[in-house]
Amino acid sequence: MFEIFGKGDFSDDLAEHLLTFTYLESSVEIIKSNYIENQHDISTSIEKKAQEKFRKDYFEFISDFLSSEEFNQFIAAYRVDRKIVSALRIIEMESGVWLEEALETAPECRRNGYSFKLVEKLIESVRERNGKVIVANIGRSNKASRNLHIKLGFRETTKLAIDESGNVFKNQVRYEYRLK
Secondary structure, three states, X not given: OEEEEOOOOOOHHHHHHHHHHHOOOOHHHHHHHHHOOOOOOOOHHHHHHHHHHHHHHHHHHHHHHHHOOOOOEEEEEEEEXXXXXXXXXXXXXXXXXXXXXXXXXXXXXXXXXXXXXXXHHHHHHHHHOOOOEEEEEEEOOOHHHHHHHHHXXXXXXXXXXEOOOOOEOOOEEEEEEEOO
């Protein structure tokens, strides 16, 4: 089931649910590189404090994202048996131009078509909001995501991969879906 979380929809339960898979594979690396100062002296208590800080920061990020007045944005999710199995964030960068970011699927739920269904429903939702283009910046080595987006009708562009704030991502390729 496709679901949208927007302004006022933040809850600890939602953030916890998203955290269980959105950063599952990269959280250890993120915690070590951003939350632990001395990489040579990592004790269990230091690592636990770093994990708690990361969790708190993630909850604040999702709360801020869902309450932002700066951009029109929301989280789109695909749920199976009351469990979110795939989710992404989407931001209107400029009038009619939407940026899809952080498309994630729980590792144990991959290869079941959930991301495909999620993005397919997202396209319908953005069309209903009078969107003109959906942009997806995809890592050059992320073949699965690139193939998924191409299958859905996204086309690779020569434009720079940028976010809503104008930051450039040199290791990513910009794909666009033109809404008719």
